[in-house]
Structures are given as structure tokens and as C-alpha cells.
Amino acid sequence: MNNCESEEIVEAANIAISNLLPTKSRSLYDIAYNRTGDGYQAKKSKILTKSEIDRFLSSADDKEFLMIKVGLILGIAGACRTDELVNLTVDDIEDFAASWQEYHGKISSVVASYLKLPDVACYTGHCLRRSSATLLADAGVDITTIKRHAGWKSTTVAEVMSRTPLKIRPKLLIRF
Structure with a gap:
């Protein structure tokens, strides 16, 4: 293989890698990746456990927390991004959407607060998506199914989001 072919392979690999990140996340990723490290510390949303979810659903009063319960169920079952929950319409859920905007970004923190979990502010809108993948x-669901469920292309992203690294990592073999 000559040097020109190697450069073409590297360029093709770089293009493939750049397409792994969803367009919506690209600008945020670029900002975080290009930081010089001066005081910046990445923040990850915490994850609700199955027992915490069960405890909230069974003990929180429906009169006060029904909307949060529904949002929690939808967010976990659908591995939803915050904007996916925000953009629900009456066509998506009848008799529910009218009050939805009030709760869209607060579901995880309301659940964490109710359960008296530490660091309530760390239960962000992304918590439902990460909790879904972790559950x-x-x-025992395989990583490919988790990636498909959440819409992730990258195995590494799925591992990080689900807090579950693979025992055997695939190897990428490129010879130059």
C-alpha cells in the first residue's frame, strides 16, 4: 500500500468518525473538546435506579405528581432526550400535553427531590435517557439493542451512557 492510499484511508476514517456524533450534539461536543482545561469539569447527569423509580411511582401522590410520573415513564421507556419530551403534542398524548410544558425539564430533579436523593441538581433532563440505557x-440487554433503542451509533457512547462497559471491546485493525 502506498502513502497516497494510506492518506485516503485515514481521511475516510476521519470522515466516518466525524459522522458518529449527532448533528445536534456536534457544537456542544466541539466546545467541550476544544476547551483548554482551565477549570472546566465535565458534568454528567446522575442515573435513577430501578428501585428509586419503583419507589417514586408507588409512593408519590398522584394528585401532586401524576404529570411527573407520566413523564418519568415516557422518558425512561423511550430513552427520551429533554427536547423529545418538550415537543410532545396532543397528537402524541391526549389530555396530557396542556400541562406538559411546566414539567418538561424538571422530571428527574423532582423525582430525586421527592426521594431525598443527594445532589438533586445533578439529575438533569438527560437523566431519563441515561437511566433507560442503564436499566x-x-x-442483560446487549449493547447493540441499547444503541438501537437510544439511537446511538457509537458503542463507546452507549457504554458511557449506560454505565456498563463491555467486557470485550472490539478491536479496530488498520494496517499502513
Whole structure:
């Protein structure tokens, strides 16, 4: 293989890698990746456990927390991004959407607060998505299914989001 072919392979690999990140996340990723490290510390949303979810659903009063319960169920079952929950319409859920905007970004923190979990502010809108992936991983669901469920292309992202690294990592073999 000559040097020109090697450069073409490297360029093709770089293009493939750049397409792994969803367009919506690209600008945020670029900002975080290009930081010089001066005081910046990445923040990850915490994850609700199955027992915490069960405890909230069974003990929180429906009169006060019904919307949060529904949002929690939808967010976990659908591995939803915050904007996916925000953009629900009446066509998606009848008799529910009218009050939805009030709760969209607060579901995880309301649940964490109710359960008296530490660091309530760390239960962000991304918590439901990460919790969904983690619950699937904890139940023994394979990484490919988790990636498909959440819409992730990258195995590494799925591992990080689900807190469940693979025991055997695939190897990428490129010879130059």
C-alpha cells in the first residue's frame, strides 16, 4: 500500500468518525473538546435506579405528581432526550400535553427531590435517557439493542451512557 492510499484511508476514517456524533450534539461536543482545561469539569447527569423509580411511582401522590410520573415513564421507556419530551403534542398524548410544558425539564430533579436523593441538581433532563440505557444494560440487554433503542451509533457512547462497559471491546485493525 502506498502513502497516497494510506492518506485516503485515514481521511475516510476521519470522515466516518466525524459522522458518529449527532448533528445536534456536534457544537456542544466541539466546545467541550476544544476547551483548554482551565477549570472546566465535565458534568454528567446522575442515573435513577430501578428501585428509586419503583419507589417514586408507588409512593408519590398522584394528585401532586401524576404529570411527573407520566413523564418519568415516557422518558425512561423511550430513552427520551429533554427536547423529545418538550415537543410532545396532543397528537402524541391526549389530555396530557396542556400541562406538559411546566414539567418538561424538571422530571428527574423532582423525582430525586421527592426521594431525598443527594445532589438533586445533578439529575438533569438527560437523566431519563441515561437511566433507560442503564436499566436495559442491568437487565442483560446487549449493547447493540441499547444503541438501537437510544439511537446511538457509537458503542463507546452507549457504554458511557449506560454505565456498563463491555467486557470485550472490539478491536479496530488498520494496517499502513
